[in-house]
């Protein structure tokens with residue numbers, strides 16, 4: 001019998017603990033398949049976040065670290081400095097990456113750490129039971145914004161791809177979505193590209209994801225809600241391609257002199 | 267043996283390199299900035315890695331990442347920065363990774379001052395971060411001792427799979443002393459001997475993947491890791507307690523002090539000895555494990571009439587000294603708040619005045 005499909009060996013046989021309709025499971029599989037597809041299976045180390053994906057170290061079938069909340073990019077930095085030829089990735093939620101770990105991700109990107117970060121944006125803190133995240137949409141109700149996110153108090157959500165795209169060093173910054181099979185396929189390509197480019201510098205893929213439990217919606221409603229409400233504010237896009245460096249990515253090389261050596265004429 | 271005149275901080279940094287450390291992650295803060303400065307120049311020369319992190323929080327997490335590969339990894343900071351490192355230290359302790367953390371203590375609380383202090387004794391020895399964990403805490407009293415401690419610190423960390431903290435003070439790091447530097451160690455990670463270390467290799471029949479983790483979500487699992495940790499601490503207490511006993515013979519008073527302060531006490535003790543008065547010094551070298559038994563024995567030795575604990579804080583080691591003595595001897599305290607170093611004359615006077623009550 002011909003084998004038509006095989007589970008990637010980059011995932012263990014552990015059963016995911018995720019809620020029905022949650023996109024973490026899909027994201028895990030895409031990450032695992034991308035790594036295997038690129039032949040990196042025997043040379044990869046991952047860093048799990050604190051958030052719903054805290055048990056990712058049970059699922060990814062490679063050397064794994066469990067980092068403190070938000071610190072995965074710093075942990076990955078330490079690993080990569082020891083193993084510069086190993087593929088190193090972090091997998092982080094929006095509370096982890098865009099709130100408590102903002103400094104760590106911005107500075108890892110600024111240094112151009114040769115790591116790949118997968119950023120799961122579900123607009124909410126899933127693990128702690130549905131609190132407001134820095135990516136929670138204006139007016140969106142959560143357990144700590146029961147009247148809806150008040151932008152007068154809490155501002156507008158942060159767009160991490162756009163923020164990181166102001167830095168010089170990142171090689172690849174893209175946002176995809178997991179809201180439909182079509183988007184999932186597109187996201188898989190983004191992930192593959194990110195891992196492929198890792199040896200050149202920092203690569204970052206944000207994946208818009210659902211949290212039916214936190215959002216109080218069915219899995220199907222969640223997919224629709226994501227497309228209707230998240231995509232307009234978090235556009236699906238490749239923000240930084242290595243051969244298309246935007247103005248912000250132009251390197252600056254000052255001569256570091258106080259003034260020209262030659263005295264001015266006259 | 268060639269003596270080199272070196273600033274404490276630079277001698278410590280060089281000693282770490284010679285002990286096989288090739289990874290340093292830090293952040294500037296007075297009075298330890300010369301350590302990262304030295305590393306930034308020296309590491310590239312020997313193919314090592316110096317990285318200035320965006321914060322101490324980040325630096326200690328870089329240490330966590332690098333330590334998980336089995337390499338010898340160092341970070342250094344001073345009190346406010348060490349407070350920021352506590353989260354990471356707790357994770358490293360629970361993940362059972364070796365690494366060395368230097369705290370060049372300065373006056374506190376808050377932003378405090380940049381002068382020498384011993385105000386982080388309790389933070390260093392009683393946990394500091396959250397949870398039931400211990401650091402092995404070494405307290406050098408001279409530049410030479412700091413240098414000699416670096417290799418020991420890495421070895422203890424690896425032996426017990428535990429983070430090690432060296433608590434020094436601004437005095438040790440800022441002063442210049444002649445030192446003998448150790449030979450360069452040729453350190454290589456042996457992944458067979460360190461199956462817990464991450465190197466990216468895919469798991470196979472004879473190789474399990476490394477999972478570096480401090481999450482133990484069930485009662486049984488958390489009990490398990492805590493049992494393992496506590497067992498390790500008992501071993502450390504049994505095997506690694508270190509102290510210096512000085513001029514104990516015929517002593518009327520025993521001074522307990524650590525680090526630079528102990529050195530000042532020694533001067534006072536020498537001056538008293540010249541006058542025919544015997545005072546002993548018991549200087550803990552490991553603050554954890556604390557030499558409870560040695561302190562007790564010294565305090566109740568025949569002829570001893572009192573103990574004087576001297577510290578550059580409001581009385582932190584004093585708690586351990588009292589625990590050790592357990593009411594079997596009179597304990598007095600002579601302390602100065604952080605940054606206000608006592609002179610040997612002051613300690614001399616204090617010891618003399620104690621004798622008047624005998």
Ligand SMILES: Cc1ncc(C[n+]2csc(CCOP(=O)(O)OP(=O)(O)O)c2C)c(N)n1
Nearest residue numbers: 050051052069093094095096124125126127
């Ligand atoms: C220092 C610290 N603060 C707070 C927490 C509690 N906590 C655990 S997960 C989490 C939020 C995670 O949300 P997110 O990163 O969006 O991931 P998700 O659960 O939605 O996948 C918080 C606040 C913690 N573990 N550590």
